[in-house]
Amino acid sequence: MSSGDLLRFALDLQHRYNLAFFTAVEYEPGTPITISRNHLRLQNYRHSCVETCFGVALSVVNAHFGTNYTLEQIEDWDRRLPGGSDAASKAEVTPEELRDAFNGLDISQLKAILQEFSIDLDTGTPIYAEAKEVTLQEIRLMWNTSSQPFSLCHMIMTVALKAVSVMQLFTVVTFPSMRAASICKSHGTEFQELWRRTHVAFLTSEKKNVQLRNVFEATRQAFTIYAPLRKIMKDGNDTAKFDAMVANISLLLPIDLILRDVAAPNLSTQGFVRNYFRALSFEFDVRTVKSRRGSVVIRDGFHYEARSQVAFVNDTALYVPASMFGLLSGNNTDPLLADAPGLGSRMAATIWLKVITSEMWSSQTHQAILQHR
Structure with a gap:
């Protein structure tokens, strides 16, 4: 998957399906573009997804890519992603830093892709990153095409588990007679x-x-x-x-x-x-x-x-x-x-x-x- 297509995939998840990807790109008219991390990690879903759930997700991505990766390999990659960050280190990202992090994607290409999702984007808008150093470090790992398809398997598996957690949040019914209306409202009012x-x-x-x-x-x-x-x-x-x-x-x-x-x-x-x-x-x-x-x-x-x-x-x-x-x-x-x-x-x-x-x-x-x- 090219750098541009991976960015489109990330934005599609964020804007079309209301799902978190590893990298979030936010923009409101009159403000800078802000890149941040969502801290997605496989271990985050251990409490809500049993071993069978992990196995199903892994088997699906292996079948899609024609690979045979093990859960241990995927979890080892997950641990390679950077940990905590200093939220106070928000700073502007230079075109050179952006190109390096997104594996050759220059600033004009990035803004052109963003315009597919944010119609009013001003092409002169600066780009900032929350916790700049660690955010760019994570992007550099995720957008490194030499790590594909392994990195893609990890991404899609993690996003799939995130989707499962979203559905569980909406649909867990402890007391059906009391919760049915709120569950229907949670889903219905979005459409x-x-x-x-x-x-x-x-x-x-x-x-x-x-x-x-x-x-x-x-x-x-x-x-x-x-x-x-x-x-x-x-x-x-x-x-x-x-x-x-x-x-x-x-x-x-x-x-x-x-x-x-x-x-x-x-x-x-x-x-x-x-x-x-x-x-x-x-x-x-x-x-x-x-x-x-x-x-x-x-x-x-x-x-x-x-x-x-x-x-x-x-x-x-x-x-x-x-x-x-x-x-x-x-x-x-x-x-x-x-x-x-x-x-x-x-x-x-x-x-x-x-x-x-x-x-x-x-x-x-x-x-x-x-x-x-």
Whole structure:
């Protein structure tokens, strides 16, 4: 495996599957790239994984690479990895040090790979390492291609045992009647995009989408012609700003957040662990595509769709969660009239709150709004 592919593998585990690799690479916009160690060691899993578990993991990696390594050999390599570190020794990594540690991978190549996972990465961002000396020492060992496939067997076996420990943490049930709900929540709330697709499939329809858009347009029109508010804006010389604000407000529905060109995972009725990681991979794919397209992203999808609350998700998008589609009248002969009290009033109240909390109005308009309230 090349140095670049090994870095992609490490980042894939970290960002796609929420699994720790030996080396962690963190980045937030406006901050340096930080490289650190996760201190993964085989011995860490002795308390949670019996000898049989180690044997199964080793047999799988041996079969994959066509090797015949023993557990003693793998554990001996594990002991060669550096131990403790001085957390205070965080320092910038030079291009030469980076190339040496990552076995020839230069800084431009590393940043290009990072951009596959962090879209907003500034190519001029400096790179720092926590406990620099020992971190680079460990990377030098892990990225030494002359040690492959032995080192890869050790890496994959350790990551597999880490995955087992994650699943054990989530699924141990001491008292089923007490823990069942929390276990389902631990898994279910991670899959925001899957939940959104489920809500859209079972709670919404194209007919109801049309009804909601009609209610929204009627509400927005009524809001703009509300005489007391128009007088307030006119007296404060803010009519043009008010009209522009309301005109820019758009309706965002759950169906608008679904990426049909990203296929949902094929989940089976068996193989819980496989389903879990397939679902995590799907969530990562959707987040990545949305980030590249500049699409609206609602992070707390599970809880957001479950509560009946119209809200702005950015400066202009008014979002109606799937749970509120139950307020629609369906086959009523005059659906717009029937739905207006329940949904229109909530939309109007949310827009009104945006108006009265805006900082764009003149002082005269602000005072008049307070008096009108």
